[in-house]
Amino acid sequence: MLETLQHLGNLLNIPNFIALLLGSIGGIFFGAMPGLSPTMAVALLVPFTFYMNATTGLILLGSVYTSAVAGGAITAVLINIPGAPASIATMLDGHPMAKKGEGQQALYIAFVGSLIGGVCGVLALILLTPPLAAFAMRFGPSELFWVSVFGITVIAGLSDGRLIKGLFGGVLGMLISCIGYSPMLGEPRFVFHDTLTSGIAMVPALIGLFAIPQVLDLAAEVHLQVKKNKYTPKKGVFWPTVRRFREWWKTTVLANIIGIIIGIIPGAGGQVAGLITYDQTRKLSKHPESFGTGDPEGVVASEVSNNATVGAALIPLLTLGIPGSPTAAVLLGGLLIHGLFPGPELFSKHADVTYTFIAGMLVAQFFMCGVGLLFARFSHAIMNISNLIMMASVVILAVIGTYCVQNSMDDVIVMFALGLLMYLGIKAEFPSAPVVLGVILGPIAEESFLRGKMIAETDVGVFQYFFTGGINLLLIALSVGSLAWGLYGEYARYTKRQRAEAACHATTA
Amino acid sequence: MNAAKKEWLCIAGMLVVNAFFYFQLPERSEAGASLFPGLMMLLLLGLTAVKTVSQLRFPKADSGGTKEPFPLARVLVVVVAVIIYIAIIEPVGFYISSFLFFLLTTVAIQTTPRTPRAIAVRFCLAFGFVAFLYALFTLLLQVQIPKGILI
Amino acid sequence: MKKAILFCLALVLLSIGGVALAAPPYPSSPISLIVVYTPGGATDFQARIVSMPAGEEKYFGQPIVIVNKPGAGGMTGWNWCVEKGSKDGYTLVSYNMPHLVAQSIVSKPSFTVDSFEPIANWGADPAVLIVPKNSPLKTVKDFVEYAKANPGKVTVNGAGLYVGHHIATLQLEKAAGIKLTYIPEKGGTDAFQAVYSNKVMSGFNNLADAFRNTDNLNILAIADTKRHAFLPDVPTFQELGYDIDDASVNYRGYCFVKGVPKEAIDKAAAVAPAMFNDPMVVSKMKESGSPLLVLNREETRKMFYSQKAKLEVLLKDLVKK
Numbered sequence: 001m002l003e004t005l006q007h008l009g010n011l012l013n014i015p016n017f018i019a020l021l022l023g024s025i026g027g028i029f030f031g032a033m034p035g036l037s038p039t040m041a042v043a044l045l046v047p048f049t050f051y052m053n054a055t056t057g058l059i060l061l062g063s064v065y066t067s068a069v070a071g072g073a074i075t076a077v078l079i080n081i082p083g084a085p086a087s088i089a090t091m092l093d094g095h096p097m098a099k100k101g102e103g104q105q106a107l108y109i110a111f112v113g114s115l116i117g118g119v120c121g122v123l124a125l126i127l128l129t130p131p132l133a134a135f136a137m138r139f140g141p142s143e144l145f146w147v148s149v150f151g152i153t154v155i156a157g158l159s160d161g162r163l164i165k166g167l168f169g170g171v172l173g174m175l176i177s178c179i180g181y182s183p184m185l186g187e188p189r190f191v192f193h194d195t196l197t198s199g200i201a202m203v204p205a206l207i208g209l210f211a212i213p214q215v216l217d218l219a220a221e222v223h224l225q226v227k228k229n230k231y232t233p234k235k236g237v238f239w240p241t242v243r244r245f246r247e248w249w250k251t252t253v254l255a256n257i258i259g260i261i262i263g264i265i266p267g268a269g270g271q272v273a274g275l276i277t278y279d280q281t282r283k284l285s286k287h288p289e290s291f292g293t294g295d296p297e298g299v300v301a302s303e304v305s306n307n308a309t310v311g312a313a314l315i316p317l318l319t320l321g322i323p324g325s326p327t328a329a330v331l332l333g334g335l336l337i338h339g340l341f342p343g344p345e346l347f348s349k350h351a352d353v354t355y356t357f358i359a360g361m362l363v364a365q366f367f368m369c370g371v372g373l374l375f376a377r378f379s380h381a382i383m384n385i386s387n388l389i390m391m392a393s394v395v396i397l398a399v400i401g402t403y404c405v406q407n408s409m410d411d412v413i414v415m416f417a418l419g420l421l422m423y424l425g426i427k428a429e430f431p432s433a434p435v436v437l438g439v440i441l442g443p444i445a446e447e448s449f450l451r452g453k454m455i456a457e458t459d460v461g462v463f464q465y466f467f468t469g470g471i472n473l474l475l476i477a478l479s480v481g482s483l484a485w486g487l488y489g490e491y492a493r494y495t496k497r498q499r500a501e502a503a504c505h506a507t508t509a
Numbered sequence: 510m511n512a513a514k515k516e517w518l519c520i521a522g523m524l525v526v527n528a529f530f531y532f533q534l535p536e537r538s539e540a541g542a543s544l545f546p547g548l549m550m551l552l553l554l555g556l557t558a559v560k561t562v563s564q565l566r567f568p569k570a571d572s573g574g575t576k577e578p579f580p581l582a583r584v585l586v587v588v589v590a591v592i593i594y595i596a597i598i599e600p601v602g603f604y605i606s607s608f609l610f611f612l613l614t615t616v617a618i619q620t621t622p623r624t625p626r627a628i629a630v631r632f633c634l635a636f637g638f639v640a641f642l643y644a645l646f647t648l649l650l651q652v653q654i655p656k657g658i659l660i
Numbered sequence: 661m662k663k664a665i666l667f668c669l670a671l672v673l674l675s676i677g678g679v680a681l682a683a684p685p686y687p688s689s690p691i692s693l694i695v696v697y698t699p700g701g702a703t704d705f706q707a708r709i710v711s712m713p714a715g716e717e718k719y720f721g722q723p724i725v726i727v728n729k730p731g732a733g734g735m736t737g738w739n740w741c742v743e744k745g746s747k748d749g750y751t752l753v754s755y756n757m758p759h760l761v762a763q764s765i766v767s768k769p770s771f772t773v774d775s776f777e778p779i780a781n782w783g784a785d786p787a788v789l790i791v792p793k794n795s796p797l798k799t800v801k802d803f804v805e806y807a808k809a810n811p812g813k814v815t816v817n818g819a820g821l822y823v824g825h826h827i828a829t830l831q832l833e834k835a836a837g838i839k840l841t842y843i844p845e846k847g848g849t850d851a852f853q854a855v856y857s858n859k860v861m862s863g864f865n866n867l868a869d870a871f872r873n874t875d876n877l878n879i880l881a882i883a884d885t886k887r888h889a890f891l892p893d894v895p896t897f898q899e900l901g902y903d904i905d906d907a908s909v910n911y912r913g914y915c916f917v918k919g920v921p922k923e924a925i926d927k928a929a930a931v932a933p934a935m936f937n938d939p940m941v942v943s944k945m946k947e948s949g950s951p952l953l954v955l956n957r958e959e960t961r962k963m964f965y966s967q968k969a970k971l972e973v974l975l976k977d978l979v980k981k
Contacts, residue, residue, distance in 0.1 A: 043699040044650050047708060047726070140859035164563065168523060168556045175530060175549040181735070189546060190533045199731065219587040220580050222620055266853055321873065322853045329698075332849070333705045339947030341872040388619055392611045393638060395591055400603070400642065404652055407727050408740075412595055420588065428519045446545040451843060455860060458813045458841045498567060651725060 004126050004362070007355040011363055015056045020360060023063030024367035028375065030064065031071025034081045034211050034394060035401015037203050038068035039327040044404075046334045054338035054350075058357045061334050063364035065327050066310045070114035070368050073303055074375065077106045078382050079390060081211045085202060085271035085440070086306035088433060089278035091210075092158075093291060093298030100294050103383055107376030108241045109296050110303045111369050113252070116245075117304035118365035120256040121263060121311025125318075126358060132312070133319045136264040141452035142466045144267060146475035148445035151272050151437065153479050154279040156486035158433040163490040166434045169425070173438020176200055176418075178446070196414065202271075204402045204415040205439045209432050211398045212419020218391040238373070248300050251281050255304035262305075263312025264324050271440055275433070277305035283485050289493075311361060318342055318354065516564050523557040583618045590614040603654045604639050611635040686749055686923045687722040693752045693914070694745070696737025698730045702785070702848060702866060702950070703912055707754050709944045710782045710936050719935040720928075724752065733820050734759050735769050741917050742771040749916065749924025752779070757911040757964065761971045762822035773968045774918070777925060778960040780932035781913035783945070784953035786884040786906065787818075787828040787864040788894065790877045792855055795862070800881050800900050803862070807838035815860040817843040817851045822975075825851070825864035828883040828908035830974060835902040852877075866910065867891065868949045883908050890951065907970040911953075913960055929957040 011017060030041035041064050049057030072084030077094035090110060097106040124132060139147075152170065159166020179190040180199020190196070245252065255277045262273040281301040282291045291298050313324030314331075321342030323329035332342070338353075340346060346354045402415045422432055456465030466472065530550055594610040612635040616628060646652045693711055697703045704726070711724040729737035734756060741753050755776060764772040789800065797803045807814045816832075818825025821844045829842045843860055845851040848869050855863045856876045870879055871890045881897050882888060884906050897904035914932055916925060935941065936954040945952045955963060 043728075044652065046699065046705075050708070050712065137853070137857040140854065140857060164556055164560045165519075168553065168560070171549050171552045171556065172526065175546060175553065178546045178549070180731070181733075189543075190530065192533055216584055216587060219618060220584050222580075222583065222618055266850065316853075320853070320856065320876070321869075322849050329849070333699060333701065336948045337705050337709065337944070339944070341949065343873065343875065388615050389634065391587070392615050395594070396607045396611065396638070396642070399595065399598070399607075400646065400654070403603075403655070404646075406731065407729055409595075409599060409655065412598075416591060416595060424522075428515065428522065442545075447846065449545070451845070454841065454843050455815055458815050 001126055003351065003355045004359050007352070008359045008363075010055070010352075010356040011059075011360055015052070016059050016356070016360065019052075019056045019060040020063050020364055020367055023060045024067045024364060024371050027064035027067025028071035028074070028368065028371050031068035031087075032074040032083045033397055033401065034075050034079075034083055035203070035207050035397050035399075036068075036404070037084045038065055038072075038086070039330055040203070040401075040404060041065075041068045042327050042334070043330045046330060046337070049334055050337060054340060055353045055356050055360075057334065057338065058331075058340075058353065059360035059364070061331055062357060062361045063367065065331065066118055066307065066361065066364050067368040067371070069306055069310055070111060070118070070303070070372060073110035073114070073299075074107065074372075074379070077103055077110065077299075078379060079394070080214050081394065082206065085206055085436075086274050086309075087302070088206075088210075088271070088436060089274040089302035090299055090306075092278065092302075092433065093293075093295050096292070096294035097296065097299070098383060102294065102296075103379055104376055105237055105241045106296065106299055107379055108238055108373060109299045111372035111376060112242055112245065113255075113300045113303035114307040114372070115365050115369035116252060117256060117259055117307035118310060118368065119362065120304075121260060121308040122358065122362045122365065123311070124260045124308075125311045125314050125361070129315050129319060132260070132264050132315050136266065136316045136322070136324070137320070138471055139265050141448040141455065142469065143471045143475065144265070145445060145448040145452055145466065146472055146479060147262075147265060147268065148441045148448065150475055150479040150482060151268075151276060151441045152445065153483040153486060154276055155434040155437055156483065156490060157279040157282060158275070158437065159431055159490065162429055162431060163487075163494070165428075165430045169430050169432070170434035170438040173435040173440075174442030174445070175438075176205070176435075177439045177442030196410075200414055200418070200439065201405055201411060202440055203405045204411040205418060206436055207398045207402050208415035208418035209422045209436055211394055212416060213423040213426050213432070215391050215394050215398070215419075216423050218387040218394075222387050222391075244296070245300070248297055251297050251301050252304050254281060254284075255301050256308050259305035259308025260312040263309030264315050266316060266322050266324055267444060268325070271306075272437075273309045274302040274306040275437060277301045279486075280482070283482070283489070288489065307365075314361070318346055513564075513568050516568075520557065520561055520564060523553075523560065527553055527557055586618055587614060590617070599655050602656050604643055607642070608635050608639045611638065686921075686927050687720055689750065690722050691720065691724050691750050691752055692727045693724050693754060694737055694741055695726050695728050695754050696730060696734040696756075697728070699726075699728050702868065703754060703756060704728065705948065706783055706912060706945070706950050709948070709950070710941050712944075713935055713938045713940060719931045719938075733763065733823065735763050735767065738763075739770045742775050745917055747917055747919040749920045749928075751917070752914050752928070753917060755911075755913060755915045756823075757909075757967050758827055758907060758971050759823050759910075761968045762827065762975060765972060765975050766822055773964055776915040776964075777918050777920060778964050779914040779916060779925070779928045779957055780936065781911055781953060781955035781960045781963065782936045783910075783912040783950060785824075785866045785868050785910040785912070785951055786882050786888060787824050787908045787910070788867050788870045788882045788891070789828075789832075789862060789880040790855055790865055790870050791862045791880060792858050793875070793877055794858075795878065797862070797880075798878070800895075800897070800902070803880065804836045804838060804902075807836070807840060811839040812841055814838075814840050814862065815843055816840050817845050817854055817860045817863040818865065819848040819851050820844050820846070824908040824910040827971070827974065828864045828904065831883070831904045831908060832897070832902065834974075835897070835904050864908075868951060872949050888951065890949070905970065907967060907974060911963060911967070913955070915960075 030036045031038060042061050045061060045064060049060060069084060069086050072082055072087030073090045075081050075083040076087035076091035077098050080091055080095040082088045082091050094106045097103060155166060155170035156163060179196050181188050258277045259273045262268050278298055278301045281297060282288050309325060313328040316322045316324045317328045317332060323332050340350055399412055402412045405411060426432060452465055453462055456462045590610060594606055597606045612631060615631060616623060646654055693707060695704050695707050708726055714720040714724040729740055745751050761773055763769055791797050797806060816829050826842055829840055833840055845854060848866055851863050851865055854860045867888060879891060879894050881900060882894050883897055883904050887896060933954050933956045942952060
């Protein structure tokens with residue numbers, strides 16, 4: 001802690017300060033554009049850091065990372081398209097808020113929440129690194145498998161009352177993630193067309209499943225332009241909104257805990273943390289039905305959690321060279337290029353660089369919040385853009401964003417095909433969030449299961465491997481609990497609806 | 510169409526998805542590679558069955574009320590436009606195709622009058638947007654974008 | 661009127677001739693380098709380091725821009741290069757030996773070693789056998805004895821299927837007559853984590869990554885024909901009596917797809933080795949712990965085919981029908 005404070009002063013020299021500022025602004029911008037994810041933003045900037053000194057380069061990459069994760073909330077709230085995978089859960093309550101005219105409040109909540117989560121994540125990095133790093137090391141294939149199962153139980157909750165269709169979508173998502181070459185065994189599966197040899201990457205799937213249906217909806221509603229509300233900026237909304245955080249303290253604490261833990265687990269990252277927290281918050285809330293209709297607590301849950309993963313993902317990265325999230329993996333490349341090898345050396349020989357970087361990450365949270373809040377003040381301008389223009393712009397951004405992930409036009413074709421199919425699905429009342437969750441978690445579940453099986457077969461046997469061990473049992477208990485509660489909630493909702501419909505028929509009959 | 514018919518159409522769709530993946534399943538060469546997809550497909554089939562039973566026992570009722578007619582033509586135009594856009598990106602170049610897509614599609618489906626002035630404004634908007642993307646991606650970030658014969 | 665037309669014609673002919681004569685030498689615009697792995701990985705950042713000075717006149721005179729095309733362990737990218745990549749000389753490809761050969765033998769991609777024209781080699785990352793710091797297996801002898809006593813129970817991981825690490829494992833099995841269980845991981849760093857935390861008993865991994873992490877693990881031996889400068893105390897398998905050569909060494913370098921104009925090939929082959937030996941590249945590679953081994957075109961071509969021969973023998977049991 002002390003060292004970080006000592007190095008705080010270093011941030012005031014010009015290059016570092018500029019890196020912080022530009023990184024935050026650029027990061028929010030990147031995160032906001034549908035199609036450009038935090039991972040890609042950091043990847044695109046790594047080559048530029050070659051020409052800078054190590055500290056400045058790392059501060060730039062770090063502030064872009066954290067701001068991009070937060071920036072995704074902008075498009076999630078305003079146009080119902082997640083700017084980053086981490087913002088999927090933000091969209092579920094954020095956009096309804098925007099439609100009600102509360103978009104500005106939603107964005108204020110998102111950024112203040114991101115600030116809180118981000119600061120807590122970095123504090124975990126500063127204060128709790130040794131125990132958390134040791135904890136991260138205890139996650140092997142079996143533990144990771146149960147984490148993914150836990151993530152999958154969230155699908156039931158995201159089905160918005162249409163349980164069977166939601167589960168179908170989730171399973172379909174996992175099946176879709178199998179398309180391509182099996183990562184463990186190198187066999188091609190479901191590759192019925194050339195475009196699919198490299199499988200379906202997450203960002204093109206995300207863009208396709210959310211952006212394309214939204215685009216087609218915009219196209220269908222072009223004529224509604226005339227009746228559309230003119231959104232106006234509201235004065236004096238900021239402080240009342242911030243004060244409400246006091247009533248959301250429980251959600252904030254939960255979100256921080258979940259975010260930090262998922263952040264340090266190698267492999268998972270912001271994408272799943274937001275969704276898991278959202279789902280758990282809803283399950284534990286006294287008014288679960290309000291989620292999905294514009295309950296600000298949903299936004300709090302998602303944004304606090306996904307920014308907490310940023311600081312946490314750096315813990316295993318800096319101590320062991322093992323990235324806690326895909327974006328952290330790209331950061332690893334950035335570190336290595338400057339000759340900074342993760343490990344104790346980073347904190348002794350290169351202490352100057354490292355502690356300045358960590359201090360930078362802390363301050364970056366405030367910059368990110370500041371830029372975001374400024375933006376939120378003027379967000380009404382985006383809400384007022386006509387459906388027509390929005391539709392065309394989103395298509396172009398979706399195409400370029402998808403292309404940039406793997407420099408592949410094939411991805412663009414797959415993206416659009418998936419989008420069309422999802423559009424039909426949505427018209428048939430299939431919810432889209434479970435499908436994406438399936439695509440994200442499918443590979444993690446399959447690989448960790450197969451790998452665990454291979455190891456277990458040489459050792460204690462599959463059953464014992466997966467069903468013993470403190471963390472395993474805890475995760476299994478959480479998964480069963482989450483699934484049971486979710487199913488019960490759905491069943492209760494379902495019977496309530498049946499009863500209501502029967503009563504309606506009775507009165508009209 | 511009423512709600513019940515829609516649900517059956519839905520179930521039909523689910524069966525199509527099931528069949529589609531079933532015919533694509535690789536031969537059982539390596540047990541490992543087919544394990545997970547196989548499991549998923551079983552789940553898919555199971556869910557379809559549950560849905561069918563559920564629809565038979567508790568048929569979905571109409572929600573009533575009138576709905577606006579669905580603007581099929583407009584949506585189809587957009588779908589076709591995007592397909593053509595994606596197809597011409599590589600030969601013609603990303604920026605030119607984006608510009609054309611933006612201008613032509615928005616003019617084609619707009620419901621407000623197509624005055625020359627409105628079209629001119631749209632032209633400038635399209636140009637500006639594409640120019641902005643060019644500045645960002647090609648100049649600033651130096652990302653490789655499909656060039657085609659033009660730009 | 662006729663005079664005007666004649667004049668115009670002459671002008672046109674002259675300018676065409678002028679353009680042909682003044683055709684800009686290769687390269688006249690930036691060159692793309694296709695890296696078939698994800699950004700941030702070992703191949704990616706090594707490629708970035710060695711391509712940094714390309715803009716200088718004495719090398720290419722034009723910058724080299726990295727384009728990532730990851731997927732299927734590299735197969736996706738290499739397939740793309742051979743099927744859809746341009747052959748005008750402005751698209752360099754980064755290769756990884758033995759991945760390229762192994763994939764063309766075991767899977768059915770659109771390429772083979774013969775589809776590529778080697779230019780120059782920059783790195784050679786041998787595989788090393790690592791065990792967790794507190795492992796009871798302290799030498800290769802311990803390892804082999806344990807494996808003989810417990811066939812199939814010793815877990816060895818590596819950064820994927822049919823990559824150098826896997827090949828080293830197969831070679832060790834053959835040379836020592838033991839049966840191991842190979843666990844493919846998603847990447848080098850994932851493989852390390854599993855070894856540190858004792859989830860697997862041992863692993864083969866890159867020398868570059870292992871030597872930075874000696875606090876957490878023990879390096880038992882190196883799968884190469886000679887010891888390495890970064891780890892002078894680590895013996896080779898050959899010294900210890902196990903016949904493992906350098907078939908698993910991860911060679912990386914530039915190549916072109918066959919069919920590229922001769923001018924481009926000659927120019928690239930001439931400047932690339934010099935560029936790899938540029939002092940700035942040498943120091944940055946050393947800083948990031950990446951072993952540098954510069955080979956020119958002929959040496960690289962020889963390496964391509966000698967590795968291919970070795971791997972064909974080793975992998976022939978695994979060839980899919």
